Amino acid sequence: MREATLKEIAHTLGISITTVSKALKNYPDVSEKTRKAVIALAEELHYTPNSFAVNLRTKESKTIGLIIPEVVHHFFSGVVNGIIDEAEKNGYLVIILQSNESLELEKKQVALLLNKRVDGIIMSLSNESNDDAHIKEIIQKGIPFVQFDKISKLIPSSKVIINDQKAAMEAVQHLIDMGCKKIAHIRGLANPQNSIDRFLGYKKALEKNGIPFDSSLVYSCKSITFEQGVEFAQQILEEDKGIDGIFVITDLVAVGLLAHFNEKGIQVPGQIAVIGFSNWLVSQVITPKLSTVDQPSYEMGVAAFNLLLEEMIYRKKGKIFEPKTIELPTSIITRESTLKKIEA
Amino acid sequence: MREATLKEIAHTLGISITTVSKALKNYPDVSEKTRKAVIALAEELHYTPNSFAVNLRTKESKTIGLIIPEVVHHFFSGVVNGIIDEAEKNGYLVIILQSNESLELEKKQVALLLNKRVDGIIMSLSNESNDDAHIKEIIQKGIPFVQFDKISKLIPSSKVIINDQKAAMEAVQHLIDMGCKKIAHIRGLANPQNSIDRFLGYKKALEKNGIPFDSSLVYSCKSITFEQGVEFAQQILEEDKGIDGIFVITDLVAVGLLAHFNEKGIQVPGQIAVIGFSNWLVSQVITPKLSTVDQPSYEMGVAAFNLLLEEMIYRKKGKIFEPKTIELPTSIITRESTLKKIEA
DNA sequence: TTTTTATTCGAAAACGTTTTCGAAATTACC
DNA sequence: GGTAATTTCGAAAACGTTTTCGAATAAAAA
Numbered sequence: 116m117r118e119a120t121l122k123e124i125a126h127t128l129g130i131s132i133t134t135v136s137k138a139l140k141n142y143p144d145v146s147e148k149t150r151k152a153v154i155a156l157a158e159e160l161h162y163t164p165n166s167f168a169v170n171l172r173t174k175e176s177k178t179i180g181l182i183i184p185e186v187v188h189h190f191f192s193g194v195v196n197g198i199i200d201e202a203e204k205n206g207y208l209v210i211i212l213q214s215n216e217s218l219e220l221e222k223k224q225v226a227l228l229l230n231k232r233v234d235g236i237i238m239s240l241s242n243e244s245n246d247d248a249h250i251k252e253i254i255q256k257g258i259p260f261v262q263f264d265k266i267s268k269l270i271p272s273s274k275v276i277i278n279d280q281k282a283a284m285e286a287v288q289h290l291i292d293m294g295c296k297k298i299a300h301i302r303g304l305a306n307p308q309n310s311i312d313r314f315l316g317y318k319k320a321l322e323k324n325g326i327p328f329d330s331s332l333v334y335s336c337k338s339i340t341f342e343q344g345v346e347f348a349q350q351i352l353e354e355d356k357g358i359d360g361i362f363v364i365t366d367l368v369a370v371g372l373l374a375h376f377n378e379k380g381i382q383v384p385g386q387i388a389v390i391g392f393s394n395w396l397v398s399q400v401i402t403p404k405l406s407t408v409d410q411p412s413y414e415m416g417v418a419a420f421n422l423l424l425e426e427m428i429y430r431k432k433g434k435i436f437e438p439k440t441i442e443l444p445t446s447i448i449t450r451e452s453t454l455k456k457i458e459a
Numbered sequence: 460m461r462e463a464t465l466k467e468i469a470h471t472l473g474i475s476i477t478t479v480s481k482a483l484k485n486y487p488d489v490s491e492k493t494r495k496a497v498i499a500l501a502e503e504l505h506y507t508p509n510s511f512a513v514n515l516r517t518k519e520s521k522t523i524g525l526i527i528p529e530v531v532h533h534f535f536s537g538v539v540n541g542i543i544d545e546a547e548k549n550g551y552l553v554i555i556l557q558s559n560e561s562l563e564l565e566k567k568q569v570a571l572l573l574n575k576r577v578d579g580i581i582m583s584l585s586n587e588s589n590d591d592a593h594i595k596e597i598i599q600k601g602i603p604f605v606q607f608d609k610i611s612k613l614i615p616s617s618k619v620i621i622n623d624q625k626a627a628m629e630a631v632q633h634l635i636d637m638g639c640k641k642i643a644h645i646r647g648l649a650n651p652q653n654s655i656d657r658f659l660g661y662k663k664a665l666e667k668n669g670i671p672f673d674s675s676l677v678y679s680c681k682s683i684t685f686e687q688g689v690e691f692a693q694q695i696l697e698e699d700k701g702i703d704g705i706f707v708i709t710d711l712v713a714v715g716l717l718a719h720f721n722e723k724g725i726q727v728p729g730q731i732a733v734i735g736f737s738n739w740l741v742s743q744v745i746t747p748k749l750s751t752v753d754q755p756s757y758e759m760g761v762a763a764f765n766l767l768l769e770e771m772i773y774r775k776k777g778k779i780f781e782p783k784t785i786e787l788p789t790s791i792i793t794r795e796s797t798l799k800k801i802e803a
Numbered sequence: 804t805t806t807t808t809a810t811t812c813g814a815a816a817a818c819g820t821t822t823t824c825g826a827a828a829t830t831a832c833c
Numbered sequence: 834g835g836t837a838a839t840t841t842c843g844a845a846a847a848c849g850t851t852t853t854c855g856a857a858t859a860a861a862a863a
Contacts, residue, residue, distance in 0.1 A: 131813045168849035171511040192531045475843045512819035
């Protein structure tokens with residue numbers, strides 16, 4: 116079951132390895148006759164170049180690394196999808212590693228990829244990431260590098276992001292347009308930038324519409340779970356502050372709210388309108404169907420790879436590459452949970 | 460920004476490349492003094508072996524390939540998770556490719572991985588897979604190979620599976636235990652083996668309990684979607700056959716049923732009990748919470764990698780490897796959608 | 804025929820590592 | 834002191850490819 120090599124082909128054809136190599140790569144300085152012969156024999160032997168040797172010789176592996184917090188997450192698997200597809204179209208393969216939101220693991224994964232000498236790295240930072248020595252090492256080694264979603268602004272690299280603040284503003288504006296007067300916000304954890312940005316968007320939307328900001332209408336998640344949503348729904352009903360609209364950090368939590376409102380016979384959107392974030396699968400199959408903000412995960416993956424590809428090409432030519440930032444548009448998806456009948 | 464090499468270290472230390480290599484790999488035939496010196500300099504220069512050269516020399520890359528229909532699917536991303544984690548623990552990296560349920564793509568992906576000369580391949584067949592010339596090529600090339608979930612029984616390789624038929628039987632038995640007398644089955648597409656097996660499990664459970672099989676109670680999905688579930692719910696209500704329990708091919712479709720029943724004011728499980736399959740995230744956040752069959756996706760990934768690892772080790776020693784099949788247990792998760800109150 | 808030009812080929816180095824095997828240097832033993 | 838055993842080292846081959854550059858051959862021009 117030995118694999119055919121250039122040497123073998125050369126030997127049986129009575130020519131040199133050089134010529135065989137050239138024939139297979141369509142170099143101009145090999146006669147039509149020998150080229151034909153080489154190709155014929157190569158096919159017969161099912162010759163395929165030894166990628167290990169090619170890698171060593173060309174100093175590239177046509178392989179990139181991807182580090183994400185976790186695959187089992189609708190958003191990240193969407194991105195993974197986009198990256199894999201686009202990479203494959205361009206002859207690249209993708210190695211995926213998970214950081215599980217742990218800084219320590221993240222460092223290890225970066226080291227692994229550097230050892231593997233991948234041609235480039237795409238990554239979304241873990242929540243813990245504040246120390247970025249390991250990221251700087253990537254840059255300093257001159258490895259093409261792209262960040263997406265959770266990024267560090269301080270690192271000079273290309274980035275693919277959405278505008279969380281703007282998206283949040285639009286979501287809240289939508290609630291206002293639907294007639295909501297007293298709008299609460301279920302915000303995410305304290306540190307992550309997107310949690311902060313969405314909160315700021317909420318504030319700005321209120322401000323823009325002349326609605327006074329009331330910090331008692333902001334609820335902070337301890338965990339991003341369904342149960343957390345149920346708890347806040349309980350609390351909100353108990354407090355009875357007259358809230359008629361809620362902007363929630365993410366769909367999963369929003370669905371928890373809906374579940375409890377449903378149980379208590381609260382009309383959504385009649386009494387309280389709810390809008391989530393991220394367009395999880397669940398938001399379209401719940402009753403009432405949940406309005407939300409769509410993040411173009413697949414497109415982010417595609418964009419991230421293309422940015423990386425551009426840098427890889429630049430670097431290969433020895434040119435210097437100026438990092439770019441791509442901001443992808445989000446869109447409000449209006450479904451039943453916010454559609455009050457104020458039409459016309 | 461040049462990377463340090465053995466040659467460099469050897470040069471500056473005035474010793475041979477051989478000795479440097481040996482020192483770093485703890486060969487016994489190098490004195491403590493030179494070993495220390497080598498290690499010190501290696502650390503100072505941040506030396507890390509060139510993996511391309513190592514691959515070429517050792518003929519292995521510590522990289523495996525994984526082909527799945529699609530990442531963006533709760534089940535597959537669970538498996539991916541398990542494989543990546545376990546692979547990393549054992550010093551392996553994972554390249555992921557998607558077949559998108561297309562046979563043509565699947566063939567291409569296999570070819571890609573063979574060209575890359577991965578150390579092993581794990582894969583779940585696409586639905587289209589009937590021709591398996593490309594799979595046979597993997598076996599015949601002697602590449603360690605493991606199938607999981609959607610498998611071809613005809614291919615002599617290790618396999619990781621669940622017992623769909625048994626799981627389906629248990630699900631239907633659960634409905635019967637809950638007092639259901641007239642049980643319908645929403646089955647999947649015609650060809651996939653798991654669709655067939657679950658259907659057979661449904662039949663067997665009825666048989667075992669002395670309930671006559673009625674083919675008019677079996678509904679075949681044209682697509683595995685939420686909407687399909689809604690449609691069947693409509694049809695079932697219109698037909699009014701007195702159905703009081705439904706076993707559904709997968710949670711997504713079951714959730715469609717629930718949505719429509721909810722809209723029409725049908726009590727679940729009071730009038731009709733519903734059980735799904737696969738334990739999608741959505742099943743625990745819907746109202747009523749959906750009973751379902753849990754497939755241990757992460758564990759399947761772990762098992763698949765370990766089987767592959769075993770084969771890789773065997774093969775490396777030149778020993779022949781006898782393929783194994785691991786069948787992982789499923790479990791019925793009883794939630795609100797089937798819990799009728801017949802408790803004692 | 805000789806010289807020039809175009810065409811076709813191959814020797815050899817290089818990529819960086821691992822490993823075999825023999826040689827040199829050191830130590831132990833009588 | 835000499836021999837044997839042990840320790841420490843390095844030359845060299847090999848993995849399979851790509852690419853440079855010069856040589857050989859064939860064709861064209863003089």
